[in-house]
Amino acid sequence: MKRKAILLALALGVFMAFNVSAFTAAIGGEFGLPIGGSLPDSSALLSFRVPKLPVVFGLGAYIPKNGENGSFALLADWWLAQGNVVSFINYYVGPGVFVGVGNSSELGIRVPVGLNVFPVKPLELFVEFAPAVTLLAPGSIAIPNWSLQTGFGFRFWF
Secondary structure (H helix, E strand, C coil), X not given: CHHHHHHHHHHHHHHHHHHHHCCCCEEEEEEECCCCECCCCCCEEEXXXXXXXXXXXXXXXXXXXXXXXXXXXXXXXXXXXEEEEECCEEEEECCXXXXXXXXXXXXXXXXCEEEEEEEECCEEEEEEEEEEEEEECCCCCCCCEEEEEEEEEEEEEC
16 A cells, blocks of 8 residues: 555656646546456556546556566546536546556556545545456457456546
């Protein structure tokens, strides 16, 4: 957990440096849930959003343990539909793409379905489930490969 916190703090620092260009509208962290599967090749994911674009981007990393190799993930999700479920609980859903680079490289599509709340502005808390299909995985025989990517996290909106 300490390694995840260090990685997240480092990534936040890098993206905060780019904030002076006014491209970042939201930034936060996301972690895989123990059900289904985590995000591709990642144990911690930094998510951010660019103003006036409906796409939420993610940059993730798997922190190696006991001599394992590390890996990275990139994703882009387009929140095609957003709305209110009840009271303070909102939803988002839409198509997305992901790339995982590490022990097993992969490229695929996903459909994130998420619930989010804003307990205090500008903090967003969310949980999402994304049915996914790997379309390209060099060295893999089972293509397409269906999976469920899961995660929970937070974003601070600027």
